Each structure stands twice: as structure tokens, then as C-alpha cells.
Amino acid sequence: MRRLLEPFSNLPPPTSPPTPLDAALTSAIKDLFRVPAALFSGLEEEPESVKDCPLDPSVDEKIKIFCAANLDIRLAAIRRNEEDSQGLPEIRLDDEADVVPEISVVSPGAHRTVFPARPFNTGNAHPKHASALIRLLYIHSCLNPANHSPHMASLLIPLYSVLHQEVEAPDVAHVEADTFWLFEAMIGEFAELEDEEGGNEWMRRFSGRLEWADPELSVDLVGLMLSLGLG
Secondary structure: OHHHHHHHOOOOOOOOOOOHHHHHHHHHHHHHHOOOHHHHOOOOOOOOOOOOOOOOOOOOOOOOOHHHHHHHHHHHHHHHHHHHHHOOOEEEEOOOOOOOOOOEEEOOOOOEEEEOOOOOOOOOOOHHHHHHHHHHHHHHHHHOOOOOOOOHHHHHHHHHHHHHHHOOHHHHHHHHHHHHHHHHHHHHHHHHHHOHHHHHHHHHHHHHHHHHHOHHHHHHHHHHHHHOOOO
16 A cells, blocks of 8 residues: 555646546546445444554554555645636526526536536545545556456445444454455456456356355246346
């Protein structure tokens, strides 16, 4: 983590077009801001501080990872640069009474804002949770540059959420690390789904495992697929 996040510590202000490091950051996590807001359900509350977690801002400096917040700081700077350079489009409504309301995308002007622009939207997730998800996606992207999928965020968020809610108290400090390794294992298992041939092979293996684990359910599913013309 230190090796990948420390380079963001002393960067010059963001530019347009972005530098390679800024482009890599925004590309790695862009799908996080496109998932449905409901997917962040359960992450609204601030996580409790854990004295043994090196990512916690209040942890002892002897174990603290000082660059843990570097991505959040850089994203805030990138957002300010985008707003200053071109303004963010917003959905606005004309206020004149005799004009039929309509939705339009306009530059900032004399209209009432209905839906403000939010380029880095993580629903109602607490900033600490959002920060963890950003770190996880960015580090995964750096370690697996050829294995990017738009579905990464949709797989990561529920995994992180479940671990954070179900983990035993002594393991709370390791939730983010545990999420990372489970996520890596899951992505490795599902990587073949990205192409048709690999997807078919994965489904054959899944069918074999299901037949071994629950023969009755396997038979029912095969019958359902045949009835739908999918067999």
C-alpha cells in the first residue's frame, strides 16, 4: 500500500489533460461512482475507530500508514480542478410559471438546481467506507492492470459490506485487508466469465459442483433451463 499510495504525496496541482498517475486513479475507480446508490446500503454509519488498524487516523504513529488518505486528497483536488476549468453540468428547472417544466443540461446560470452534479458519488456511504473502497479498487487495478472489468465495484461493495457487518470484534482491524484478499480470490475465480468460451467452461464446472453438493437442486435447475429453451 505504501509503495502505491506514497507517490500521490507530493504531486503538483492536477491538470487538464490529467497526468498519467491521475488518469490511472480515476480510471481505476470510475465504476465505483456508477453503481446504484442502494448498493451502499449498510455503510452509512461511521465505522468505529480501531487502535490496531494502521489505516485508522487515530492509531499510534508507530504502526500508522500515513499515506492511507492520499487518494481521497488527490480526488478532492481533481474535482476542484474540473469545477474550476469547465464547471460541472447540472439538471436544472426553469422557474417561470408560464413555462412548461422540462429537464435540460446547462452550464451554471440563472436557473434553479434540481439535481446538483456529483462526479464522485458514493451514495450515502460514510467517507471512511468510501475511502476504503477507493483504496481497494485502486490497489487491485495497480496489481492487475490487464484484468479490469466494469463489474468490479459491484462485486467489491457487497463483499466489503458483509465482512464489515459480520466480522468478529477482534478482527475489525483487518476488515479492509481481508476484503482485499477475498476480492482477489473471487476475481481470479470469475475471470473466465469475461469471454464466452471461458464462461461456458466456468458454467460446466459450476454445474458439476452443484450436482455434487445438491443433486436435487441441480436436477430442478436443469429442468427449468430446458423449459426456458436455455439448455
